[in-house]
Amino acid sequence: MDISVNPIGQRPEGAEALRLLLKAGYPIKELFIRKIAMTLRMAETIVPLLETNRTLSKLDASFNEELGSSGVMVLVRALKENTQLCEFAFECTGINEKATLVFSGLVEQNVHVRVLDLGANSIGSKGMKMIVKGLQKNNTLEQLNFNGTGLDSKGGVQLAGWLKSNKSMRVLTLADNKLGSTAGEALAEALSSTHGGHLTRLDLTLAELGEKGAKAIVKSLHDCPTLKDLTLSGHKLNSKAARHLCNNLQRGDMQRLRLRVCSLDHKFIKMMCLALTESSKLTFLDISGNALNSKAATSLGHLLMADTPLVHLRLTSCHMKHKEVMPILEALPLAKKIEVLILDENPLGRVGLMSVPKALAANTSLVRLSLKQIGVTASDLHEFLQTL
Numbered sequence: 001m002d003i004s005v006n007p008i009g010q011r012p013e014g015a016e017a018l019r020l021l022l023k024a025g026y027p028i029k030e031l032f033i034r035k036i037a038m039t040l041r042m043a044e045t046i047v048p049l050l051e052t053n054r055t056l057s058k059l060d061a062s063f064n065e066e067l068g069s070s071g072v073m074v075l076v077r078a079l080k081e082n083t084q085l086c087e088f089a090f091e092c093t094g095i096n097e098k099a100t101l102v103f104s105g106l107v108e109q110n111v112h113v114r115v116l117d118l119g120a121n122s123i124g125s126k127g128m129k130m131i132v133k134g135l136q137k138n139n140t141l142e143q144l145n146f147n148g149t150g151l152d153s154k155g156g157v158q159l160a161g162w163l164k165s166n167k168s169m170r171v172l173t174l175a176d177n178k179l180g181s182t183a184g185e186a187l188a189e190a191l192s193s194t195h196g197g198h199l200t201r202l203d204l205t206l207a208e209l210g211e212k213g214a215k216a217i218v219k220s221l222h223d224c225p226t227l228k229d230l231t232l233s234g235h236k237l238n239s240k241a242a243r244h245l246c247n248n249l250q251r252g253d254m255q256r257l258r259l260r261v262c263s264l265d266h267k268f269i270k271m272m273c274l275a276l277t278e279s280s281k282l283t284f285l286d287i288s289g290n291a292l293n294s295k296a297a298t299s300l301g302h303l304l305m306a307d308t309p310l311v312h313l314r315l316t317s318c319h320m321k322h323k324e325v326m327p328i329l330e331a332l333p334l335a336k337k338i339e340v341l342i343l344d345e346n347p348l349g350r351v352g353l354m355s356v357p358k359a360l361a362a363n364t365s366l367v368r369l370s371l372k373q374i375g376v377t378a379s380d381l382h383e384f385l386q387t388l
Contacts, residue, residue, distance in 0.1 A: 001021070001026075001028050001030065001031050001032070002030075002032040003021075003032070003033060003036065004032050004033060004034035004035055004036065004060075005034065005035045005036070006036055007035075007036060007037040008036050008037070009036050009037030009038045009039050009042050009064070009066065010037045014036070014037075014042060015039075015041060015042040015045040015046070016045070018033070018042060018045070018046055019045050019046055019049060022046055022049040022050070022053065023049055027055045028055060028056055029055055029056060029057050029058065030056075030057065030058040030060075031056055031058070031059050031060070032060045033059075033060065033061050033064070034060055034061065034062045034063050034064070035062070035063040035064065036064060037064065037066055038061060038064035038066060038067050038071065039066050039067065039071065040066075040067065040068065040070050040071040040074065042071075043067060043071040043072075043074045043075050044074055047074060047075070047078040048078075050075065050078045050079055050082070051078045051079075051081075051082070053082065053084075053085075054082070054084050055084065056082070056084060056085055057084055057085055057086055057087065058085070058086070058087035058089075058115075059075075059079070059085060059087070059088055059089070060087075060089035060117075061075065061089065061090055061093060062089045062090060062091035062092055062093065062117065063091065063092045063093070064092075064093050065092060065093060065094045066094070067090075067093045067094055068093070068094040068095075069094060069095050069096045069098050069099035071093070071094075072090055072093050072094070072095050072099050072102075073099050073102045076088075076090075076099075076102045076103060076106055077102055079106070079110075080102075080105060080106050080109055080110055081109070081110070082110070083110060083111075083112045084112070085110075085112075086110075086112045086113055086114045086115065086140075087113075087114060087115040088106070088113065088115065088116050088117065089115070089117035090117065090118055090121070091117050091118065091119040091120050091121070091145065091147075092119065092120035092121065093121065094121070095118060095121035095122070095123065096121070096122050096123075096127075097122070097123060097124055097126050097127040097130075099127075100123055100126075100127035100128075100130040100131050101130055103116070103118065103130075103131055103134065104130045104131050104133050104134030104135075105134060106134070107131070107134040107135050107137075107138045107141060108133075108134035108135075108137045108138060111138060111139070111140055112140060113138065113140060113141055114140055114141060114142045114143065115141075115142065115143040116141060116143070116144055116145070117143075117144075117145040118131075118145065118146060118149060119145045119146065119147035119148055119149065119173065120147060120148045120149070121149055122149070122150050123146065123149040123150060123151070124149070124150045124151070124152075124155065125150075125151060125152050125154040125155030125158065127149075128146070128149075128151060128155035128158055128159060129155070129158055132158050132159060132161075132162045135162050135166070136162060136165075138168075139166070139167060139168050140168055141166075141168055141169060142168055142169060142170045142171065143169075143170065143171040143172075144169065144171070144172055144173070145173040146159075146173065146174050146177070147173045147174070147175045147176055147177075147203070148175065148176040148177065149177065150177065151174065151177040151178070151179060151183075152177070152178050152179070152180065152183075153178075153179060153180035153182045153183045154183075155177075155179075155183075156174070156177070156179040156180070156182075156183025156184075156186060156187065157182060157183050157186045159174075159187075160183065160186035160187045160189065160190040161186070161190075163187070163190040163193075163199075164189070164190045164193045166198075167198060168198075169198065169199060170198065170199060170200045170201065171199070171200065171201040171202075172199060172201070172202050172203070173202075173203040174187075174202075174203065174204055174207050175203045175204060175205035175206060175207060175231070176205065176206045176207070177206075177207050177208070178207075178208045179204075179207045179208060179209055179213065180208065180209070180210060180213065181209060181210040181211075181212040181213035181216075182213075183209070183213065184207075184209035184210065184212065184213020184214060184216050184217055185212070185213055185216040187204075187213075187216075187217065188213075188216035188217050188219065188220035189216075189220070191217070191220040191221070191223065191224040191227070192220045192223035192224065198226055199224065199226060199227050200226055200227060200228050200229065201227070201228065201229035201230075202227060202229070202230055202231070203231040204217065204230075204231060204232055204235070205231050205232075205233040205234055205258075205260075206233065206234035207234075207235075209235055211235075211236055211237075211238050211241070214232060214235040214236070214237055214241055215237070215238065215240055215241040215244065217232065218232070218237070218241050218244045218245040218248065219241075219244045219248075221244075221245070221248040221252055221254070222244075222247070222248050222251065222252070225252055225253055226253075227252075227253075227254065228253060228254060228255045228256065229254075229255065229256040229257075230254060230256070230257055230258070231257075231258040232258070232259055232262065233258050233259060233260035233261055233262065233286075233289075234260065234261050234262070235262055236262060236263045237259070237262055237263075237264070237268070239267075242267075242268045242271055242272070243271070245272070246271050246272055246274075246275035247275070249272070249275045249276060249280050249282060250275045250278060250279045250280060251279075252281075253281050254280075254281065254282055255281055255282060255283050255284065256282070256283065256284040257282060257284070257285055257286070258286040259286070259287050259290070260286055260287065260288045260289045260290075261288075261289035261290065262287075262289075262290060263290065264287060264290040264292075264296075265296070266292070266293055266295035266296040266299070269287070269292065269295075269296040269299050269300065270295070270296070270299040272299075273299040273300060273302060273303040274299075276303055276306075276308055276310065277302065277303055277306040277308060280308060280309070280310075281309055282308070282309065282310055283309050283310060283311050283312060284310075284311070284312040285310060285312070285313050285314070286313075286314035287314070287315065287318070288314050288315060288316035288317055288318065288342075289316070289317050289318070290318055291318065291319040292315070292318040292319065292320055292324060293324060294323055294324050294326075294327065296324075297320065297324050297325060297326070297327040297328050298327040300313070300315075300327070300328055300331075301327035301328050301330060301331035302331070304328065304331040304332065304334075304335040304338050305331045305334040305335055307336070307337070308337065309337065310337060310338065311337055311338060311339040311340065311365075312338075312339065312340040313338060313340070313341050313342070314340075314342040315328075315341075315342060315343055315346070316342055316343075316344045316345050316346075317344070317345040317346065318346055319346065319347075320343070320346040320347075320348070321346070321347050321348065321349065321352065322348055322349060322351040322352035322355065324346075325343065325346065325348055325352055325355075326352075326355060328341075328343075329352075329355050329356060329358075329359040330359065332359040332360065332362075332363045332366065333359065333361070333362035333363055335363060335365060335366075336364070336365055337365055338365055338366060339365055339366060339367050339368065340366075340367065340368045340370075341366060341368070341369050341370070342370045343369070343370060343371055343374065344370050344371065344372040344373060344374070345372065345373045345374070346374055347374065347375045348371070348374040348375065348376070349374070349375045349376060349380075350376055350377075350380040350383075352374065353371065353374065353376050353380055353381070353384050354380075354383070354384060354387070356369070356371070356384070357384070357387045357388055360388075
């Protein structure tokens with residue numbers, strides 16, 4: 001059941017409506033109440049029903065900032081002993097360090113918890129310490145989101161220490177935090193460990209790892225073959241990090257890679273494309289936000305024509321004009337695998353747009369081509385559509 005984005009919390013009868021929904025006896029397994037202006041009073045109203053509910057397996061109350069720590073604590077205490085409920089999402093609900101105590105108890109006591117989303121809350125490193133204390137006794141948690149939670153180096157190191165001894169974690173999001181190089185190296189060590197090496201997806205977007213921390217992460221990929229999905233967007237990768245990444249792309253099982261806004265130059269792009277051409281399992285690549293010149297575009301064109309598993313390429317806002325994008329468009333007739341190509345927010349103009357029909361004419365694989373905000377007029381678009 002999904003009743004999200006209905007501001008029922010703004011009216012007195014909203015709490016009663018939610019109570020009736022839970023009381024009705026419907027076997028609701030998943031309840032999404034995101035952004036409903038939920039308040040502490042509403043939370044208190046439904047607590048008795050949540051305590052006795054034995055069908056609900058997922059609760060998502062994200063983006064209810066009015067809840068605050070007090071409201072979230074009321075809900076979590078009610079759900080602590082509900083062993084049927086295994087997925088919790090409280091992203092952006094006004095949680096502070098104080099509320100982490102109940103989450104520590106939750107993951108320690110409810111051994112069935114598999115997913116915990118606390119993103120966009122002011123948890124900080126002290127709060128992380130409390131949660132890690134509970135996590136040490138939990139062997140079932142598979143997904144953990146701490147996106148934008150105010151973690152610093154100390155908090156990152158604490159989490160990395162737990163990760164080294166954990167066997168269940170598969171998906172970890174630490175984006176938009178100030179982890180620093182020390183935490184980056186600690187996470188890399190965890191990825192290389194026997195247990196920490198079980199991760200399948202890791203998101204470190206804008207985690208401020210520094211060049212040293214980012215290099216440690218890409219170097220550790222050799223010892224973490226299970227990692228299939230990596231996001232390092234917002235980190236500058238030096239030449240040594242680039243070599244480690246390309247070597248591991250050749251030898252590993254990485255399937256999805258995001259390197260948005262990483263200051264990648266044409267030398268890096270060429271090295272990466274060669275690695276992917278020679279041997280790779282990568283199917284998704286996002287290098288948006290990097291200024292790509294014609295040399296970089298030429299390397300990408302060769303990659304598209306090669307027999308690789310790559311089916312999805314995102315090149316949004318790469319400062320490519322007609323001249324830069326031509327090697328990519330010219331490669332499309334010989335590209336047999338690419339299915340999705342995103343060229344949004346590049347100033348292709350009329351000349352670039354009118355080069356597209358010829359590129360598409362002989363291509364049989366592409367199912368989606370995105371050309372949003374490319375600097376064309378209505379008459380340009382009309383002329384383009386007439387040529388298709």
